Amino acid sequence: MSLGQISKPTYYKALWHNCQSCHIHYMSEEPHIRAYLCDECWNRMPHFKVGKKEKEMKKEKKTEWSQLEWILYIWACLIVMAFTFGYMVLK
Numbered sequence: 001m002s003l004g005q006i007s008k009p010t011y012y013k014a015l016w017h018n019c020q021s022c023h024i025h026y027m028s029e030e031p032h033i034r035a036y037l038c039d040e041c042w043n044r045m046p047h048f049k050v051g052k053k054e055k056e057m058k059k060e061k062k063t064e065w066s067q068l069e070w071i072l073y074i075w076a077c078l079i080v081m082a083f084t085f086g087y088m089v090l091k
C-alpha cells in the first residue's frame with residue numbers, strides 16, 4: 001500500500017455542483033435543499049419568497065397553539081394533582 005492510495009487530495013472533500021439554470025459551478029453541502037441551483041438562481045426564483053412567508057405564518061400559528069397547549073397542559077396537571085391530593089387526604 002503506497003502513500004498515494006491512503007491520502008486523498010484536499011479538493012476531494014469540497015462539494016461542487018453544477019447549477020441547473022446557469023450551469024456555473026457552486027459549492028454546497030446540501031444541494032438538494034435548493035433544487036441544485038446556485039445562490040443567485042435560487043434567490044431569483046419567485047416561489048422562494050412565497051415559501052418563506054408561508055413558513056413564517058405557519059410558525060406564528062404554531063406558537064399560538066403551543067401557548068394554548070401549555071395552558072391546557074398546566075390545567076390538566078393541576079386537576080390531576082388536585083384529585084390525587086384530595087384522594088390521599090380523604091382516604
Ligand SMILES: [Zn+2]
Nearest residue numbers: 019022038041
Ligand atoms: Zn445558477
